[in-house]
Amino acid sequence: MNDDPHEYKAAFEDIPGTRIFNSERARKGYSLNQFCMTLMNPVNRANWLADEEAYLKDWKITPDQKKALLKRDYNKLLELGGNIYYLAKVFSTDGLSFVQAVSTMTGMEVEDYQAMMAAGGRSPDGLRSIKDNT
Amino acid sequence: MARITAGIATSHVPLIGVGIDQNKSQDPYFKPIFKGYEWTKAWIEQPENKPDVVILVYNDHASAFGQEIIPSFSIGCAEKFKSADEGWGPRPVPLIRNHTDFAWHIAESLIIDEFDMTIINDMDVDHGLTVPLSAIFGQPTEWPTLVVPIMVNVITYPIASGDRCFRLGEAIKKAVERFPENLNVQIWGTGGMSHQLQGPRAGLINQQWDKRFLDDLTSNPERLRKLPHIEYLREAGSEGIELVMWLVMLGALTNPKELHRHYHVPASNTALGHIVLENEK
Numbered sequence: 001m002n003d004d005p006h007e008y009k010a011a012f013e014d015i016p017g018t019r020i021f022n023s024e025r026a027r028k029g030y031s032l033n034q035f036c037m038t039l040m041n042p043v044n045r046a047n048w049l050a051d052e053e054a055y056l057k058d059w060k061i062t063p064d065q066k067k068a069l070l071k072r073d074y075n076k077l078l079e080l081g082g083n084i085y086y087l088a089k090v091f092s093t094d095g096l097s098f099v100q101a102v103s104t105m106t107g108m109e110v111e112d113y114q115a116m117m118a119a120g121g122r123s124p125d126g127l128r129s130i131k132d133n134t
Numbered sequence: 135m136a137r138i139t140a141g142i143a144t145s146h147v148p149l150i151g152v153g154i155d156q157n158k159s160q161d162p163y164f165k166p167i168f169k170g171y172e173w174t175k176a177w178i179e180q181p182e183n184k185p186d187v188v189i190l191v192y193n194d195h196a197s198a199f200g201q202e203i204i205p206s207f208s209i210g211c212a213e214k215f216k217s218a219d220e221g222w223g224p225r226p227v228p229l230i231r232n233h234t235d236f237a238w239h240i241a242e243s244l245i246i247d248e249f250d251m252t253i254i255n256d257m258d259v260d261h262g263l264t265v266p267l268s269a270i271f272g273q274p275t276e277w278p279t280l281v282v283p284i285m286v287n288v289i290t291y292p293i294a295s296g297d298r299c300f301r302l303g304e305a306i307k308k309a310v311e312r313f314p315e316n317l318n319v320q321i322w323g324t325g326g327m328s329h330q331l332q333g334p335r336a337g338l339i340n341q342q343w344d345k346r347f348l349d350d351l352t353s354n355p356e357r358l359r360k361l362p363h364i365e366y367l368r369e370a371g372s373e374g375i376e377l378v379m380w381l382v383m384l385g386a387l388t389n390p391k392e393l394h395r396h397y398h399v400p401a402s403n404t405a406l407g408h409i410v411l412e413n414e415k
Binding site (some may be wrong): 022074084097098102103122128 | 152338343399
């Protein structure tokens with residue numbers, strides 16, 4: 001294993017369409033992710049759904065994070081430091097399954113995404129490395 | 135003396151739990167998923183295969199641990215654990231009961247052996263732990279085994295290397311063998327196989343890579359313990375990294391023999407893998 005933290009992390013940035021939850025993202029997304037954790041409680045879920053903007057008032061999240069959250073723009077939320085297992089609390093509260101929520105990040109309709117999974121999923125061919133594809 | 139008799143690995147996809155909780159075993163989508171567990175269910179009911187304790191290796195998915203505390207390796211030492219509310223209400227499963235003397239003994243032994251475990255005395259357990267129990271034991275009113283939870287951080291990087299996970303398994307084996315009570319112990323490794331739940335590359339599945347991983351659990355464990363993180367991420371998707379937890383199981387076994395294997399695509403976004411390994415007597 002590469003024991004230089006910079007090289008260790010840099011290698012992950014070469015994977016297309018993927019954001020590994022490194023320390024930079026974890027720090028940027030701290031409040032956003034901790035907000036998500038509060039949705040593990042039915043009372044909080046009801047309050048959140050009743051008035052999302054009001055619920056966010058006490059959270060130190062950035063205007064960009066807030067906008068992406070209200071739009072349920074999961075790719076943007078990942079870019080802004082969100083992590084999928086934290087964000088899962090938001091889409092679960094919306095009554096979405098993992099397949100339904102995850103498909104929104106792929107640019108595919110959920111039916112097409114499901115059909116792709118049923119046919120064996122997305123092949124890694126051509127999706128292993130940004131460098132090797134240029 | 136306590137002894138590890140078998141290792142079981144399985145994916146812990148939340149949807150498997152949904153299928154069980156909503157009694158969908160005859161549904162065409164779920165039928166092939168559950169079929170591969172039938173062998174294991176019959177096997178584990180035989181008295182010689184019934185564990186007294188399962189050491190269950192899994193990762194918490196931002197349920198017990200938020201970003202405020204991120205332990206690389208931790209062990210549950212509480213008497214019991216309840217099912218976590220992950221955003222859709224807790225799964226309706228029995229309380230999970232621990233063997234606390236054994237859990238504390240393992241914690242002590244591991245720490246003395248230089249694995250600096252975080253000791254968890256209060257936590258809820260999420261699908262990572264409850265789905266494997268349901269897949270293998272179905273819907274009992276009480277779980278037929280005690281469970282020692284071992285949690286591995288596979289979310290916030292850097293995470294432990296595959297080799298480090300394997301060596302943790304070796305240290306667990308030593309700890310088990312030092313416990314005086316006669317116990318039939320199984321070690322379960324959970325998570326995987328290939329899947330990616332994020333970004334435009336979501337839905338990635340690599341059947342060839344997964345099958346080689348399953349083969350090498352018995353035929354080439356040395357290859358598996360040396361796999362770098364980047365290979366898991368490139369080949370098996372960002373969440374395929376969970377497979378390092380299977381290496382904790384593998385490290386705790388001696389010359390394991392494959393008894394049963396199940397592989398099916400898809401379960402939700404995931405390639406489902408399940409294997410039963412008998413430990414050398």
